[in-house]
Amino acid sequence: MDFATLLQLLINGLVLGVIYALIAIGLALIFGVIEIVNFAHGELYMLGAVAAYFLTMNLGIGFWASIALVTIGAFGVGIVLYELLLAPLAGQGFERSILLTLGLSMVLQNGAMFLLTSTPRLETTPYSYRFLVLGDARVPLLRLFALILALVAFGAVYVTLHHTRTGKAMRGVAQNRAAALMVGIDPRAAARLAVAIGVGLSGLAGAALAPVYSVHPVMGFAFVFKAFAVIIIGGLGNILGAAISAVSLGIVESIAGGFLPPAFVDAIAFIAMILILLLRPQGLFGRGVRV
Amino acid sequence: MSARAGHILAGAGALAVLATLPLWGGTPYGLELGITAATFTVLSTGLNLVYGYTGLLSFAQVAFFGIGGYTSALLSHDAGWPVFAGALVGGVLALLLGLVIGYTSLRLSRHAFAIVSLSFALLCLIISRDWVSLTRGPMGVPGLIAPTLQLPGLGRIGFDRPAVFYWLMLSYAVLVVAATHRLVRSRIGRAFIAIKLNQPLAESQGIDPLRHRLLAIGVSALTSGIAGGFYVFHLTIVDPSIFDFYYTETMLIMVIVGGPGSFWGVVVASLAFTAIPDMLRFSHDLRMVLYGAILIGAMLAFPRGVGGWAAQRRLVRLRRPILA
Amino acid sequence: MTEGSTRPLFALQGLTKRYSGVVAVDDLSFSIPEGAIVGLIGPNGSGKSTTIDCISGFQVPDGGRWFLGDAELTGRKPHEHATRGIARTFQTVRAFDEMSLTDNLLTAAQAHDGLGWSAALQGGRGLRDAEAKATVRAEELLDTIGLTEHAQAPAGTLSYGQRKLLAIAAAMMARPKLVVLDEPVAGVNPTMIRRIEAVIRRLNEAGMALLIVEHNVEFIMALCATVIVMAQGRKVAEGSPRRIREDPQVLAAYLGADTEAHDDE
Numbered sequence: 001m002d003f004a005t006l007l008q009l010l011i012n013g014l015v016l017g018v019i020y021a022l023i024a025i026g027l028a029l030i031f032g033v034i035e036i037v038n039f040a041h042g043e044l045y046m047l048g049a050v051a052a053y054f055l056t057m058n059l060g061i062g063f064w065a066s067i068a069l070v071t072i073g074a075f076g077v078g079i080v081l082y083e084l085l086l087a088p089l090a091g092q093g094f095e096r097s098i099l100l101t102l103g104l105s106m107v108l109q110n111g112a113m114f115l116l117t118s119t120p121r122l123e124t125t126p127y128s129y130r131f132l133v134l135g136d137a138r139v140p141l142l143r144l145f146a147l148i149l150a151l152v153a154f155g156a157v158y159v160t161l162h163h164t165r166t167g168k169a170m171r172g173v174a175q176n177r178a179a180a181l182m183v184g185i186d187p188r189a190a191a192r193l194a195v196a197i198g199v200g201l202s203g204l205a206g207a208a209l210a211p212v213y214s215v216h217p218v219m220g221f222a223f224v225f226k227a228f229a230v231i232i233i234g235g236l237g238n239i240l241g242a243a244i245s246a247v248s249l250g251i252v253e254s255i256a257g258g259f260l261p262p263a264f265v266d267a268i269a270f271i272a273m274i275l276i277l278l279l280r281p282q283g284l285f286g287r288g289v290r291v
Numbered sequence: 292m293s294a295r296a297g298h299i300l301a302g303a304g305a306l307a308v309l310a311t312l313p314l315w316g317g318t319p320y321g322l323e324l325g326i327t328a329a330t331f332t333v334l335s336t337g338l339n340l341v342y343g344y345t346g347l348l349s350f351a352q353v354a355f356f357g358i359g360g361y362t363s364a365l366l367s368h369d370a371g372w373p374v375f376a377g378a379l380v381g382g383v384l385a386l387l388l389g390l391v392i393g394y395t396s397l398r399l400s401r402h403a404f405a406i407v408s409l410s411f412a413l414l415c416l417i418i419s420r421d422w423v424s425l426t427r428g429p430m431g432v433p434g435l436i437a438p439t440l441q442l443p444g445l446g447r448i449g450f451d452r453p454a455v456f457y458w459l460m461l462s463y464a465v466l467v468v469a470a471t472h473r474l475v476r477s478r479i480g481r482a483f484i485a486i487k488l489n490q491p492l493a494e495s496q497g498i499d500p501l502r503h504r505l506l507a508i509g510v511s512a513l514t515s516g517i518a519g520g521f522y523v524f525h526l527t528i529v530d531p532s533i534f535d536f537y538y539t540e541t542m543l544i545m546v547i548v549g550g551p552g553s554f555w556g557v558v559v560a561s562l563a564f565t566a567i568p569d570m571l572r573f574s575h576d577l578r579m580v581l582y583g584a585i586l587i588g589a590m591l592a593f594p595r596g597v598g599g600w601a602a603q604r605r606l607v608r609l610r611r612p613i614l615a
Numbered sequence: 616m617t618e619g620s621t622r623p624l625f626a627l628q629g630l631t632k633r634y635s636g637v638v639a640v641d642d643l644s645f646s647i648p649e650g651a652i653v654g655l656i657g658p659n660g661s662g663k664s665t666t667i668d669c670i671s672g673f674q675v676p677d678g679g680r681w682f683l684g685d686a687e688l689t690g691r692k693p694h695e696h697a698t699r700g701i702a703r704t705f706q707t708v709r710a711f712d713e714m715s716l717t718d719n720l721l722t723a724a725q726a727h728d729g730l731g732w733s734a735a736l737q738g739g740r741g742l743r744d745a746e747a748k749a750t751v752r753a754e755e756l757l758d759t760i761g762l763t764e765h766a767q768a769p770a771g772t773l774s775y776g777q778r779k780l781l782a783i784a785a786a787m788m789a790r791p792k793l794v795v796l797d798e799p800v801a802g803v804n805p806t807m808i809r810r811i812e813a814v815i816r817r818l819n820e821a822g823m824a825l826l827i828v829e830h831n832v833e834f835i836m837a838l839c840a841t842v843i844v845m846a847q848g849r850k851v852a853e854g855s856p857r858r859i860r861e862d863p864q865v866l867a868a869y870l871g872a873d874t875e876a877h878d879d880e
Binding site for chain 2: 671672673692693694696697698702703704705709710711712713714718721722723724725726727732735736742746785786788789
Binding site for chain 2: 222229261267273278
């Protein structure tokens with residue numbers, strides 16, 4: 001394998017990994033703060049992509065504006081989702097929360113299937129099919145934008161967790177629930193913000209990727225299951241662990257794709273997860289929200 | 292004693308109705324429903340054993356089903372094995388894999404088990420689709436024909452006849468239901484429930500949660516795997532759709548509505564949820580939307596199913612006079 | 616344990632447990648003779664709960680060894696502690712709420728009669744005998760705790776104090792060598808406290824040793840021959856109730872602090 005090919009695979013892997021991270025960080029944050037595994041996360045990502053598609057293709061709204069609108073909308077959906085469905089569970093029953101969000105995922109996915117059919121759609125933008133040339137490697141502009149947007153989003157999450165009151169409260173709740181309650185943290189505000197940020201990130205991912213991958217009702221399915229593997233590998237509820245694992249997975253998959261058949265590439269995440277569980281069950285980076 | 296006699300009578304009656312289905316409802320459509328109902332009864336009884344009794348949410352049941360299906364199809368189609376031996380090997384393979392994922396994830400937590408079982412099911416789907424040299428990829432293994440056997444005293448029996456295949460699946464389902472019933476009504480079942488209700492208390496009394504949960508996973512993997520090993524000979528093909536998430540969602544609806552841990556509730560729900568949707572003639576997508584809505588509603592209002600809700604009501608009624 | 620001396624029933628040596636740098640239990644050693652009732656007291660956060668969680672297998676300590684008779688239990692899982700003879704109750708009272716009282720007690724005994732899965736499934740004489748014996752034992756214990764009339768009611772229908780009694784009875788079901796009671800009378804009214812005290816005495820007379828963690832100092836002083844006082848993860852005193860009352864270190868470390876505390880550690 002020559003250097004240019006390797007560089008190309010590395011760049012593709014980095015972009016892919018950062019996108020995994022967008023999904024996985026949201027999942028890890030929600031799990032860390034309210035101990036809920038959100039099964040509808042992939043469908044919320046799908047909804048973001050569908051919304052961005054219709055905003056640009058049917059309403060003529062620009063690419064960047066559609067991303068901003070969808071991200072804000074997803075943030076709002078997160079708040080509604082928390083208040084309407086997740087808050088009533090109030091920490092009682094991990095399995096119950098899975099089944100509830102699975103039900104939501106069934107409604108969203110099959111509802112989308114009924115309304116939109118399973119036909120794949122591709123959002124076209126002024127940046128489609130344009131590349132940034134780096135030596136011998138070519139980076140599609142849209143993927144580069146997705147990468148930059150994701151990095152900006154990570155920065156925003158970092159600032160929120162470290163420099164806002166509710167953000168600090170979220171870290172507190174995730175690290176030690178009992179202690180957080182004792183020092184007067186409002187767990188509900190922390191939980192609401194965690195879900196809003198998690199859903200907001202998946203909406204952002206959907207909107208940014210609508211012109212990159214085809215938009216269809218089951219687009220979130222495989223994606224989100226890899227994100228589940230990623231959060232186990234990174235340590236359940238550990239955000240930084242999830243991010244590092246996600247980016248590593250993207251790069252490893254991309255490079256492995258250069259010489260392995262696709263079945264093995266898709267299996268890497270699951271095999272890694274099983275190995276981690278056998279060798280280091282608390283995950284590579286341990287439990288707790290550490291950013 | 293009379294209540295027990297009543298139950299036995301009701302059970303015998305129901306069994307007689309089911310066994311004579313080919314005589315009163317022997318249309319291809321009726322038999323198709325019957326075979327599907329028997330298969331789902333095995334699957335959801337297995338899920339009920341793992342989730343309803345030991346409290347582990349498992350998404351791996353469909354994987355056990357599919358592994359059994361692929362194993363028996365490949366052994367019979369490529370290696371010329373008898374169907375029944377292939378299905379048995381499929382069940383045993385599912386059992387072994389079930390023990391592996393159970394052991395690795397349960398050392399961490401039951402949360403990890405839920406996620407690992409899900410990933411395992413997805414991994415099976417990916418392998419069946421992409422490992423073409425082993426599984427034939429998306430095209431699957433077509434042309435599976437159920438055998439014709441020379442059975443002592445019965446003559447030549449063609450299992451490719453829908454009515455005979457229905458009797459096969461019904462007998463298997465009755466066997467699995469009876470064996471599982473025996474298990475959950477034994478004191479092993481009491482230990483399962485104890486672990487689900489209060490794991491630390493059960494542990495403090497000497498009950499090993501890991502060992503019991505592995506038993507439940509293993510039994511359900513074996514029964515589901517064998518069911519898959521038979522079922523693909525009804526489909527006449529095995530392809531990656533045997534791992535479809537649809538099976539998982541349907542099993543879950545049957546267990547949740549029937550009531551996790553409510554043995555006969557889940558059996559009845561399995562029959563009802565096979566029969567009703569086909570009468571309603573919904574579009575498949577809308578049916579799954581409805582199932583999803585039922586799941587959300589059940590989790591918000593009746594987290595323990597209709598059966599569990601009734602038990603809770605009973606507890607509340609009993610509590611009043613004691614406190615008064 | 617050292618040369619020549621008769622072994623105590625239970626011995627703990629050098630137990631140490633840290634939580635992210637904070638030492639919860641610091642090099643704690645004590646022993647419990649056959650048939651004794653030993654009290655373990657101390658202010659909140661002194662490490663009592665951590666100690667009993669470790670010696671029943673529910674937490675893994677950073678250091679220390681413990682023995683029941685000749686058998687070392689260090690590093691064993693919770694259910695292995697139980698089957699080898701250490702039973703325990705919990706501070707937040709636990710019961711199988713949806714099972715009847717009788718079933719609660721039968722469940723508590725079933726891991727101890729040495730019958731495997733095949734015996735449990737096949738039925739047969741061994742199983743019938745074991746279950747019949749356990750049923751008799753359950754009836755005796757229900758009588759001891761005065762809940763016979765509720766034998767078939769689900770445990771979830773009991774009052775808080777009754778649940779505490781049920782938990783003690785369940786811990787006694789399999790005739791353990793040592794029973795660890797975690798706050799058996801916290802949050803219980805005075806009448807029920809006397810009842811629980813009487814139950815504990817009767818069980819002790821039947822030969823069981825007990826280790827009791829309690830905030831209710833009077834309860835401990837009345838019941839125990841030996842009292843161990845912990846503060847900040849260390850043992851600050853050990854002796855008869857009388858000596859403990861007069862120990863200036865105990866007064867400083869504990870009795871002056873908060874004797875009325877009932878909240879969770």
